[in-house]
Amino acid sequence: MSFLPYAVAAWLFLVGLYGIVTSRNLIHLIVSLTVVQASTYVLLLAVGYRTGGTAPIYADISASRKVVDPIVATLTLTDVVVEATVAALLLSLAVQAHRRFGTLDPDELGAMRG
């Protein structure tokens, strides 16, 4: 089952992409985007895993213990922060779109107006 984490990441990516493509609501679209981004967390952590390794926190393990890669964990932390900011920014754009056009359906938003 060694491919399972990668399969989960690919599945999350594709299911999120399906949500984005078929979305009829901006909020649904933004949540779908966060699902796509969740796939990157799974992928990063899966790449850095080493069989039998534990978290690289030396508070209660010996220095010689096998640990998983700390870089991917750090990258995942960055990823989470960026995802949260992107989602917040997009949600505030959705609020503006709703106020301006009275709808959240991407197909009915119409042309940009000043």
Next chain:
Amino acid sequence: MSRRLRLCVFGVGALGLAALLVWGLAGLPSFGEFDGHYGQLLAHMTVPERKATSSISVTTFDFRGVDTLGEEFILFTAAVGILVLLRIQRVGEDVAAEPARVRRPAADSKTLQSIAAALVAPVLVLGLYIVAHGHLTPGGGFQGGVILMTAFLLIYLAGTHLHMGRARPLDAMEISEALGAAGFALLGIRGILLAGAYLQNFISFGMVGSLLSGGDIPLLNVSVGLEVMGALLVVLGELLDQRLLMRRDSR
């Protein structure tokens, strides 16, 4: 462009994506056998070189500290962007003068209010703990900042039980966000002045496992915690204001 045509264009892109996805997945290291030397090197340098125990915090705030500065400013810029987007609207609606009065508890449920009021203090302590122990155990400024934000959100939910009076917490939060962002950048500049390089540590590393160890990592954690808490609360406050504006419009 019709919906059908758009789906056809997407179909062409999807074929390319599928090819790239299969190619990329085929090239991944098999699960559990990752052999990146850089990560292992950093993990083994954590305790001897920095006297801290969390490799992830040390990587985030020390070995890759400049990257985190950029990350923090992504958060800062996004929060400012959201404020600009949403506040223009509010000024246009001429309600800028009364948000303090409009910002009332979201619900009148007594159960919700009591539970929220009871949770404020423990959540606040947990948030401070997570920020303060970021260099020792899993946690740090980003995680702790989010928990601290939750404490303030609980005060909002507790509503009438913990009345905040005429105080404008949003102003304090803007200051907290700015202080956090500036604090990180200034700690880096202090590194230039005292140790010769940006974000170079200038405090003694202390004893492994003690609260004041790891050099300037705890200070960076505190500034990130302030920034994350401030940014999230400012954004939440603005979005809640929008919600209240909409409710008023529909009346």
